[in-house]
Amino acid sequence: MKKLSPNAPCPCGSNQKYKKCCAIYHKGALPKNALLLMKSRYSAYAVGDSKYIIKTTHPNNPDYTDDTKSWKESINAFSKHTQFLGLDLLEFIDGEEEAFVIFKAKLSSGDMVEKSRFLKLGNRWVYESGVVKEM
Template sequence: MKISANSPCPCHSGKKYKQCCQPYHKGTVPATAVLLMRTRYSAYALGLADYIIKTTHPNNPDFTEDRADWKKNILHFSQDTVFEGLKIIEFIDGENEAFVTFEAALGNYAMKEKSRFLKENGRWLYESGEFPQ
């Protein structure tokens, strides 16, 4: 899905896309794990599979060297999901490990996840997630 740079950002920050997630999707490195989480949500909403792959830690269970199949799965999820809202519930920052608990409104489904991020070579990467009650 393509959107105008002046459209509201898909991460639901209230900012325009060009002032929020777009710079990161174009190569700027997010300084915090919570910012990376927001940009990944937007990337899923926009079908930016390459960004999702690039920001996923090799320890993640979805990580695979078969990039074509992985990309196909991400695009399938993006196209079949309605991204209606994102709420950050908790952010625990650390020097090389951080946690972001969020709730995403995905059509008729609300997903709550506590995500773990690891910093490698100065970049935050999504490592894993658990689904708290």
């Protein structure tokens, strides 16, 4: 994991300290909606928390695999070689069991716009899939 001071601004762009924002989810608190989950996943990539990414990915997701060792290595490589420069939230469609977030992630490799689909499994939200939109 990348070192990020608990007092540093949270990568999700909330203007809160990391320790008061996404770190609480990375340590086990459940985000109450899909928007908070999406923001905490962006921050997890930014700090290289591959365990959180895996834990919050739906088994239907194309990246999901039981080979967590290689999956972790892939996430860690992406996080290590990418700078996470900002997050713009474009749309949030909330629902009881299904929700969508459209966001723009500003990355060192270029901006990416994605429409993410989240599903509720039991009492927790997970990332099911995403469609990257052309810019």
